[in-house]
Structure formats: structure tokens, C-alpha cells
Amino acid sequence: MSKGYITLAHGAGGKETEALLRNMIFDKLDEKQKRVEGGVGLDSPDDAAAIPLGDGFVVVTIDSYTVSPLVFPGGDIGSLAASGSINDVLMMGGKPIAMLDAIVVEEGFDMDALQEVTGSMMSVLKKESIPLIGGDLKTMPKGQVDKVLITTAGIGTTKKPIVDSDLRPGDKVIVTGTMGDHGATILAMQQGVDVLRSGLKSDSKPLTKVLLPIFEAFLDKVHAARDPTRGGLAMALNDWAAESDTVIVVEEANIPVKKEVRRYLSMLGIDPLYMANEGAAILGVDPSVADEVLQMLRERGAEDAAIVGEARRPADHSGIVLLKSEIGGFRLLEPPTGSLVPRIC
The missing domain is CATH 3.90.650.10 (PurM-like C-terminal domain)
Incomplete structure (x- = not known):
């Protein structure tokens, strides 16, 4: 493995992200480890993965949201986290049917502000008739995480994944x-x-x-x-x-x-x-x-x-x-x- 340090470019979604993932993960997996047999996974990196089940496929995706500022014209980190994973399921041709979340909050973060971003996430899910079926919440000592981070996992179904x-x-x-x-x-x-x-x-x-x-x-x-x-x-x-x-x-x-x-x-x-x-x-x-x-x-x-x-x-x-x-x-x-x-x- 090459020496060096992680930079912001490694998480920006461009050439550096691709090289990091290939070096750290993709090249260390056998082809059989990259997908469920008959499905789509890291063998064809995409917005989500597809697992064959019965006559169709289950579509699964996961994403972490770290946007700063937390609130912006058109949304906030909560609505973004819900919408983002819904859209990732859709990009595989999937119909979103459920979601899970994981929230990490900094000690001292304003309770009303947390209520605002979680409320907007729930509002998106309610409008889309998508149940939140599970999740996790952690708190971190002040200064060890910036305000709040949200991870969402989306689940959907499709007859045939779009690859x-x-x-x-x-x-x-x-x-x-x-x-x-x-x-x-x-x-x-x-x-x-x-x-x-x-x-x-x-x-x-x-x-x-x-x-x-x-x-x-x-x-x-x-x-x-x-x-x-x-x-x-x-x-x-x-x-x-x-x-x-x-x-x-x-x-x-x-x-x-x-x-x-x-x-x-x-x-x-x-x-x-x-x-x-x-x-x-x-x-x-x-x-x-x-x-x-x-x-x-x-x-x-x-x-x-x-x-x-x-x-x-x-x-x-x-x-x-x-x-x-x-x-x-x-x-x-x-x-x-x-x-x-x-x-x-």
C-alpha cells in the first residue's frame, strides 16, 4: 500500500476517490466477494446493489451525509439523507420500500436543531410512504464530530436492475x-x-x-x-x-x-x-x-x-x-x- 495521508479529494467522488477505493477495497476482494451470485455489487460499482430474490431483486444502498452547513435553501441534512438514499434505490430501477438510519450527534448540539433535521427526514419518508424500520443513535464528546452526521440505508425491489x-x-x-x-x-x-x-x-x-x-x-x-x-x-x-x-x-x-x-x-x-x-x-x-x-x-x-x-x-x-x-x-x-x-x- 502506498504511503501518504487522506485528503479531502479522496472523498470528493472523482479520480482520487476511485483510486482509493480500488486500492483499499476493490482489489482486495475476489470476484465472488463482490456480489451475491446472480446479483449486482462491487463487480459493477453503482448507486446501489441488487440481490436476486424470487422472481425479482432486492435493491440495497447506503450513504453517509456530512453536508455543511446543515440547513440550506431547499433542504437540510435530514431531508437530504432521506432523499439521497431514495434516489440511489431508484437509480437501479428499484421501488423504495423501507429505510434505516444511523445518527451521530456531537455533545452540546442544540436539541431543537436536531429535532428540525430529524423531523425533515421523517417528513420526506412520510410523504413518500416509506417506513423507517430501524436505526442507531450515537453521541460523541464535544469536538470529536462536527454537529451531526446521518447515514441512511435504502431498500427497494425491482424486476430487473438497471446496470x-x-x-x-x-x-x-x-x-x-x-x-x-x-x-x-x-x-x-x-x-x-x-x-x-x-x-x-x-x-x-x-x-x-x-x-x-x-x-x-x-x-x-x-x-x-x-x-x-x-x-x-x-x-x-x-x-x-x-x-x-x-x-x-x-x-x-x-x-x-x-x-x-x-x-x-x-x-x-x-x-x-x-x-x-x-x-x-x-x-x-x-x-x-x-x-x-x-x-x-x-x-x-x-x-x-x-x-x-x-x-x-x-x-x-x-x-x-x-x-x-x-x-x-x-x-x-x-x-x-x-x-x-x-x-x-
Whole structure:
């Protein structure tokens, strides 16, 4: 094992995260240890895992939430923790059916503030009719953890898991909403920007009502699904290209970005395609149904949904993402490196 120290970049969801996981975990497991037989696991790293059971699959996911600040326009750590694991189940084609949580609280943390974030988590679960079936609570001495951390484990079911390596040449890439909303909002708050005046707001929300009808109608035609959290659209598309041995071409002019997000990030020289979302998804869809899927998304409230590109058969190099600029040129949309926004989710 190489010497060195953990940096914030190792948890940012980019190249450093991938290298750390490969070195520390993936390469130390035999292939049989990476999944349940017949299922999907670390053999195909995704938003969740799938375990065969009866005529279908159980979908399971787990995620820890460390966002700072705890409360932000559009949500807080509690609603984010519930929505995030719900969406991770959805990205495997699963219907969320239950959740567990683990909460770690710092000694001296305000009881009303804890009530607020746990209450917002329960509110999301209640609206989604998802039971909280178990959990854990720990307290830590003051200074040994920052305020409150929440881990959620989501459980769902599906007839067939969506596996991103199934993306194939010709598939259309659809985004369900504007890119970079959550990341821009958290970054602005960390830098002391008055986000209410700036118009920035996180997109944090569950996507069940938007996506479940799509999966019910077109599960066999949706070949890939991902929520672009850490690393944003750029990381998600690079993962897809690598896992499916395709070249993905996206058109900058077709990618929806709110003017408030674009304005703020342009001042910092940051590309919104590298910033996180917490209430949007990317779908890789068979071209025969892409227009119909897009229409269904818009009818169900995803009014900013758009077809932004397609997967192509590589002529020479596979596993890359090309961005066609608004003036017609092409450039590589590389995976992110470093840590643009620590503690974003």
C-alpha cells in the first residue's frame, strides 16, 4: 500500500476517490466477494446493489451525509439523507420500500436543531410512504464530530436492475433537471454568499414520482441511470463511458443550467457540469423511446428535462466523454480531480 495521508479529494467522488477505493477495497476482494451470485455489487460499482430474490431483486444502498452547513435553501441534512438514499434505490430501477438510519450527534448540539433535521427526514419518508424500520443513535464528546452526521440505508425491489454497463451505442442521454444546483448552493454558503439574494437553491428532493412511471413503462429500454451527486454530470458520464466501453457525446447548448448557477460559478471559473445535484437524474435510453420518455418526464414535473447527447461506438478510444461546445468545437469532458466543494452531501 502506498504511503501518504487522506485528503479531502479522496472523498470528493472523482479520480482520487476511485483510486482509493480500488486500492483499499476493490482489489482486495475476489470476484465472488463482490456480489451475491446472480446479483449486482462491487463487480459493477453503482448507486446501489441488487440481490436476486424470487422472481425479482432486492435493491440495497447506503450513504453517509456530512453536508455543511446543515440547513440550506431547499433542504437540510435530514431531508437530504432521506432523499439521497431514495434516489440511489431508484437509480437501479428499484421501488423504495423501507429505510434505516444511523445518527451521530456531537455533545452540546442544540436539541431543537436536531429535532428540525430529524423531523425533515421523517417528513420526506412520510410523504413518500416509506417506513423507517430501524436505526442507531450515537453521541460523541464535544469536538470529536462536527454537529451531526446521518447515514441512511435504502431498500427497494425491482424486476430487473438497471446496470450502467448496459449503456449501448445509440442510446440517448437525458437529464431530468438543471445541472449543478445543489453544489453551487452549498459552495456559496460555505463562502458566505447571501444565497437568498442570489437566488441559489438546492434541488434536493426524491425522484420517485418522476421516475417510477418511466421504469414501469420502459424498464427494458432504460439502459443506465445515475444521480449526478459528487463530481456532477462530468463524473457520472465518465463512469458510464468507462463501464460500457462507449464514447459519450453531449452538447453544451442542450444541457440545462439555471442562470443563477451559471452566473455564480462563472465568477469562480467553475464548470457547472462538475457540481453536484441532489434532485436530478441522468438516463441512458433506447433511441426508439427517448422522445416519449422526455415527454413523460415533463408531464410529471421535470419541466427542464432534456436530451443532451448520446452514446456512440468508439472508433479508436473508448471510455471518454466529448463535449460539443456552443460554437461547434469538441473537448474532452474529463473526470473531476481535487475537491471543489468539501462536505457537499
